Amino acid sequence: MAISANQVKELREKTGAGMMDCKKAMEEANGDFEKAIEILRKKGAAVAAKRAERTANEGIVLTSVFNNGKSGAILELNCETDFVAKSEDFVKFANLAMELVVKNNPADVTALLALSKNGVKVSDELNTLIGKIGEKIEISRFAVDNTKTGEIVDYVHAGSKLAVLMEADNVPADKSEAFLPILKDIAMQVAAMRPISVYREEIDKSLIEKEVEIYKELARKEGKPEQILEKIALGKLGKFYEENCLNEQAFVKDNTKKISTLIDEFNKANSAQVKLVKFRRFHLSDEKK
Numbered sequence: 001m002a003i004s005a006n007q008v009k010e011l012r013e014k015t016g017a018g019m020m021d022c023k024k025a026m027e028e029a030n031g032d033f034e035k036a037i038e039i040l041r042k043k044g045a046a047v048a049a050k051r052a053e054r055t056a057n058e059g060i061v062l063t064s065v066f067n068n069g070k071s072g073a074i075l076e077l078n079c080e081t082d083f084v085a086k087s088e089d090f091v092k093f094a095n096l097a098m099e100l101v102v103k104n105n106p107a108d109v110t111a112l113l114a115l116s117k118n119g120v121k122v123s124d125e126l127n128t129l130i131g132k133i134g135e136k137i138e139i140s141r142f143a144v145d146n147t148k149t150g151e152i153v154d155y156v157h158a159g160s161k162l163a164v165l166m167e168a169d170n171v172p173a174d175k176s177e178a179f180l181p182i183l184k185d186i187a188m189q190v191a192a193m194r195p196i197s198v199y200r201e202e203i204d205k206s207l208i209e210k211e212v213e214i215y216k217e218l219a220r221k222e223g224k225p226e227q228i229l230e231k232i233a234l235g236k237l238g239k240f241y242e243e244n245c246l247n248e249q250a251f252v253k254d255n256t257k258k259i260s261t262l263i264d265e266f267n268k269a270n271s272a273q274v275k276l277v278k279f280r281r282f283h284l285s286d287e288k289k
Contacts, residue, residue, distance in 0.1 A: 003027055011036055040131065056136045058085045061163040061282045062098045063154035069176070072152035072165040073101050075142035076282050080135040090137070093129050097122060097139055105144050112139060143280050150277060151176055155187035161284045164190045167277040175270045182262055185253060186246070190279045195246040198276050203245070211240055247276060 003026045011022040011033065021040060029035035059078035065071070077094040084090050097112065100122060106112040113123040130137050143165070145152055150169035157163065166187035171179055189195075197203050215233035224232060242248045251257045259276075267274055 003031060007031065007033075011040075040128070056080050056138055056140075057284065058082050059140075059284055060085055060091065060094055060160040061156070061284065062094055062160070063156055063163045063165060064098055064102050065152055065154050065165075066102055067146070069151045069153070069180075070148070071102075071144065071146045072154060072167070073098060073142065073144045074154070074163055074165050074280050074282050075101055076140045076284070077137070078140050078284070079133075079137045084133055084135050084137075087133070089129060089132065093125060093137075096125065097142075101142050101144060109139050109141065112142065141282070145278070145280070147277070151180060151183060153180060153183045153187050155184065155191055157191050162191055163282050164188075165280040166190060167279070169275050169277045170273045172270065172272050175272060178270070179266060179274060182266060185251075186259060186262070186276070187279070189249065189252050189259060190246060190281050192252050193246075193249055194281065195249060195279075196244045198246045198278060200241045200245045200248065208237070211237060246279065 003023060007026055008019060008022045011026060012019055022036070025036040025039040026033075028039055056078035058081055059076060062075045062077070064073045066073075075094070075098050077090070077097060079085050079090060096117065100106070100115045100117060101112060104112075104115055106115060113121070113126065115122050117125075126137060126139075145165055145167055147167055147169060149171070150167055151171045152165060152167045155164045155166070164187045166183055168179070168183055212230075212233045215236040216229045219229050219232045220226070242250070247258070247260045247263075249259050251259055251262060263274055263276060266272065
């Protein structure tokens with residue numbers, strides 16, 4: 001049967017697929033609109049399968065702080081090129097994924113892909129997007145944090161390729177407004193200085209042992225006596241903590257203070273016991289976990 005230009009136009013508006021793809025789908029479906037949509041979705045899934053082995057190192061990182069600052073979510077959506085990362089369709093899908101993360105708190109990416117909005121699965125929306133854009137696109141990771149007696153803030157660096165969730169506990173309700181700018185600054189610190197933990201006690205012991213052995217070997221090669229190698233290594237370890245533990249880092253806005261100083265000053269001024277809890281730092285170049 002003959003397919004009219006209006007039919008093709010309507011299908012294109014509904015699916016976002018290319019004009020020729022819409023025309024072919026309508027012809028294959030003999031003018032059946034719903035069947036044509038199904039054909040286009042299947043085509044998207046086929047394209048997705050072909051793209052599965054390609055590398056997707058571009059994309060965006062989104063955050064959402066909700067539940068009056070008691071909950072926070074962070075999500076990374078990847079694609080192959082920066083051009084696609086900035087496209088309206090890509091950003092729209094990222095926002096859809098984040099909306100469902102906030103609403104449903106799925107267990108993992110597989111569970112997120114199985115969720116639906118308006119009767120359409122996230123996985124189907126993703127395959128349609130892949131079919132339309134022609135790049136590998138994937139939700140690589142997301143996380144949701146919740147606190148009862150604390151605050152969560154976010155920081156998104158310009159370009160949306162780096163974002164942070166920062167959580168503190170024991171924040172007095174009547175002092176949260178005064179503390180939030182400080183916590184925002186600390187979230188920015190995490191983005192800029194890339195700590196590996198909040199406190200030194202949280203660092204894996206095997207990593208510390210490895211650092212100590214490296215320091216010892218360097219001192220040994222410098223001809224230092226064997227009996228003082230341990231002392232030299234422990235001295236250097238202090239510097240390692242200062243560089244890698246958020247609580248011990250120099251504050252980027254005022255390097256005469258440590259991050260711990262900011263918390264101590266606030267607690268003293270407000271008779272509080274605020275404590276940093278954890279951070280999540282998602283960057284596109286990070287190894288995916």
